[in-house]
Amino acid sequence: MTLHSAIGASSMDRWSHCPGSVRLSKDLPSRSSSYADEGTRAHTVGEEWLRTGLKPAHLDHQMREAVQQYVEYVLARGAAGATTRYLEHGFDLSSIHPGCFGTADAVLWNPTTRHLEVVDYKHGAGIYVPVVNNPQLRYYGLGALIDLKLPAVTITLTIVQPRCDAADGGIRSETLDVIDLLDFAADLQRYATATEDPHAPLVPGEHCRFCPVAQAHQCPELQAQTQAIAKTEFRSDLSFDPASLSKALDSREFVKAWLKTLDEFAYHVLEQGGHIAGYKLVAKRATRKWKSEDAAQLALHPYTSAVDIYEPHCLKSPAQMEKLLPKAVIAGLVEAISSGHTVVEASDTRPSVKTSAKEDFKELA
Numbered sequence: 001m002t003l004h005s006a007i008g009a010s011s012m013d014r015w016s017h018c019p020g021s022v023r024l025s026k027d028l029p030s031r032s033s034s035y036a037d038e039g040t041r042a043h044t045v046g047e048e049w050l051r052t053g054l055k056p057a058h059l060d061h062q063m064r065e066a067v068q069q070y071v072e073y074v075l076a077r078g079a080a081g082a083t084t085r086y087l088e089h090g091f092d093l094s095s096i097h098p099g100c101f102g103t104a105d106a107v108l109w110n111p112t113t114r115h116l117e118v119v120d121y122k123h124g125a126g127i128y129v130p131v132v133n134n135p136q137l138r139y140y141g142l143g144a145l146i147d148l149k150l151p152a153v154t155i156t157l158t159i160v161q162p163r164c165d166a167a168d169g170g171i172r173s174e175t176l177d178v179i180d181l182l183d184f185a186a187d188l189q190r191y192a193t194a195t196e197d198p199h200a201p202l203v204p205g206e207h208c209r210f211c212p213v214a215q216a217h218q219c220p221e222l223q224a225q226t227q228a229i230a231k232t233e234f235r236s237d238l239s240f241d242p243a244s245l246s247k248a249l250d251s252r253e254f255v256k257a258w259l260k261t262l263d264e265f266a267y268h269v270l271e272q273g274g275h276i277a278g279y280k281l282v283a284k285r286a287t288r289k290w291k292s293e294d295a296a297q298l299a300l301h302p303y304t305s306a307v308d309i310y311e312p313h314c315l316k317s318p319a320q321m322e323k324l325l326p327k328a329v330i331a332g333l334v335e336a337i338s339s340g341h342t343v344v345e346a347s348d349t350r351p352s353v354k355t356s357a358k359e360d361f362k363e364l365a
Helices: 009-017 020-025 034-052 061-079 135-148 178-194 206-210 220-230 242-250 252-271 293-303 318-322 327-333 357-364
Strands: 084-092 101-110 115-121 154-160 171-177
Touching (some): 009 178, 034 061, 034 084, 061 154, 101 135
Antiparallel strands (some): 101 115
């Protein structure tokens, strides 16, 4: 059975921002989801594929295609000089703080260049995981560095997230000097120590969506702030306080997280046979699929002279083509068109768009 630390790497984004969540989640049972179970299976498939060199049979096409990108990346790093590979490598950082430990998906060591790389596979498609300044990745990197005691000079932290359509691609990395990563040890110790304070604060945020306290609807601060935001009304025909609007926008992510955990909690209650007035559990709309594609092709073959029983081939996406051909080959064939506008924080690196004639006149003034 795999042990999970209350202050482990996988949840550091949450407990480093909200140290009080560790105290409140101490006695809560762990709950999984279909997405988490699928991610666990994908990791298992990837590990077995790399260890045996055998492509897994009887695997969903979408999972095989995603995991294959992870496997091919790790193998390619080996071909580039990373001669030592550690898969699902457990590490212990109790020397920094008791309870700090975790497991890295893949650790690659190149003795010639004294370069260490930690690769983290993300199977999820819906939530983009950044690589720069990612505390979970730095936790893994520090764990590999200290546990393996390798004379590394530089370290690369890599995320492989093939199912998430991201502007910077499905594989993204950050390379650091080892001394910079060792500086992170002080941050890790400080964040971990803060969780032991009996009065550690509760700080709602985007991280609430993965918090067991939020999932159990036992976070008083999240409930209080969500209710306060819900009482604030914004309409185009009403005057508003800009500061209040900004605060409400800052709260969007944890409100979304609260609503998501509300739906998941209700589903869990009904799945266990509970009752919620006005709601019930029903089967999702059924979608038809072939019981066996091989049997269907064989049975339908006599009709191929009258009808085409196969889907036509589709052109791969630009992102998929870039993995097969040099970017220069397809550069002139691709265009990037925005689907519209979206509201983001001012720190976002994208330029603001002009939204009115007033802005145009300002440019001419």
